[in-house]
Amino acid sequence: MDIRRDVFQAIADPTRRAIITLIALQAMTPNAIAEHFDTTRQAVSKHLRILTECELVKQETKGREIYYQLEIDKMKEIDQWLEQFRKIWETRFNQLDDLLSTIKKQKNEK
Amino acid sequence: MDIRRDVFQAIADPTRRAIITLIALQAMTPNAIAEHFDTTRQAVSKHLRILTECELVKQETKGREIYYQLEIDKMKEIDQWLEQFRKIWETRFNQLDDLLSTIKKQKNEK
DNA sequence: TATTTATGCAACCATATAATTGCACTTGTA
DNA sequence: TACAAGTGCAATTATATGGTTGCATAAATA
Secondary structure (H helix, E strand, O other), X not given: OOOXXXXXXXXXXXXXXXXXXXXXXXXXXXXHHHOOOOOOHHHHHHHHHHHHHOOOEEEEEEOOEEEEEEOHHHXXXXXXXXHXXXXXXXXXXXXXXXXXXXXXXXXXXX | OOOOOOHHHHOOXXXXXXXXXXXXXXXXXXXHHXXXXXXXXXXXXXXXXXXXXXXXXXXXXXXOEEEEEEOHHHHHHHHHHHHHHHHHHHHHHHHHHHHHHHHHHHHHHO
């Protein structure tokens, strides 16, 4: 469990994706998070470490509890990578749209 | 190299992300793709197999050549997952926007 | 102060991953 | 038909991954 540590690697694991979704709206403690999963608290702790290492998550200590919160801005990195493809699929959609309206026009002209 | 095969797992590897970007605009053969990387043709072939298995890529055979093309629609799955977070960061942005305009208003009212 | 609670870290383990090398198969061409 | 080109698959290997159990530490509480 070392070396490469980026957002894409982090979201590859389904448990980590679930954790991200879970804490997206409100910060939670490792114990509280672990209750939602079928693994040990320590396993969740490891996931949180990975999420912390790639800065998808930040901690806030309150007494002996540590609240983990999603760094929503980091999620934008994925969004930014998708940008290049979004351009492509929007273009294709418009082309399909053009095609459909052409067909419609031809129909009306009959 | 088995079992779990989803889009998130597929894009976790940087080489596969590069392949995806490379063939996004035009289909390419494994040989042509491999020329862009510092690995063997066989390694690229394996990546293409993984991308095919999770339907991120489709093949088109032309004689003895096989052209690999990106299934752009599959990329939308990532976009859809991001949707839930996009709502959050847009809300936060609006809140910031509101705050800024409130400050501006207060300034003008002075 | 002794004990419980909340947490992280280390060691270990089974399995997945990414890469390499060597081979087999199919299609095009001399 | 022989050979070259384009490709995939199998076996092997080193390393990464995700999980477990057992500790250690710090804060809250009886």
